[in-house]
Amino acid sequence: MIEGVQIKRIEKHCDDRGYLAELVRDDEHLLSHFGQATISMSYPGVIKAFHYHEKQDDLWYFASGNAQVVLYDLRKNTNTTGRTDVIYMGEHNPILLLIPKGIAHGYRVLGSKPATIIYFTTKSYNKNDPDEKRLAWNDPEINFNWNTTFK
Template sequence: MIFNETKLKGAYIIEAAPVKDNRGFFSRVWCKREFEEYELDTNIVQCNISYNLKKGTLRGMHYQKNPYSEVKYVRCIKGALYDVIIDMRENSKTFGQWTGVELTEENRKALYIPKGFAHGFETLMDNTYLYYQVSEYYKTDAEGGIRWNDPQFNIIWPIGEPKVISNKDKNWPLFKK
């Protein structure tokens, strides 16, 4: 695996390093030892799949409030999406900054999202699947969110206005420090 830290401290784009032959390829996509070498949290307690029927579906920006803040390790296993994270760690030098990365079944990239980040994505194809590994059990009372189009962050979504979005995601509050 190839670990590339993003401009947001502690967040990594992780690329598969496939070994190819006439059958196809084989690649490791999770290795506790390799993650620990980068001092990344390896406590995975739950795995989730998000299926998105239509191109232009937007989900986010979500996070779990302390003390239930969670690490997420996400990968597109079918289709394509634009994944966005916002650093919400008040003591971080990159507090309030965002970054985005295209995750596709072809590029096989994954995104490691540390605790204290908001996360969301916009699908770039119909029938897109996102696979999550998370470090905390989901707790309804700890759910939080920021509006996807909050002018404070000015996130540039590739498709722009979402074609499909839940009422909850449409109505998250604007961020207040």
């Protein structure tokens, strides 16, 4: 696993009414500071990649659908510099994923239904000075193959 990335398993409490799940708590210390919470929906097959931050950490949770999340360590001072990790998350694997600053990240929606992501950040978005650096989905340095491997 890329240095600094953390995964928290989400426990769902189910009954005949539905379910309840705690996502993030202040006593877990996953985020160094709360900036904002955002929700986004993407259609099946969509790839949203890559971007990274210099000042903020992200905490991702896919509330519906499923996604292939790709992380690439751009930081120069870690033991995992240049490493790529792939994490499958969503309805079939309900986890919370902490993505530290300096790690390029993106995802592809899997399956035949949209995916909804809820994410928390340590900084609020500033449209006049966004902390969002972009890389192409097919960036040659990352060199990730987004195609499904049929076996």
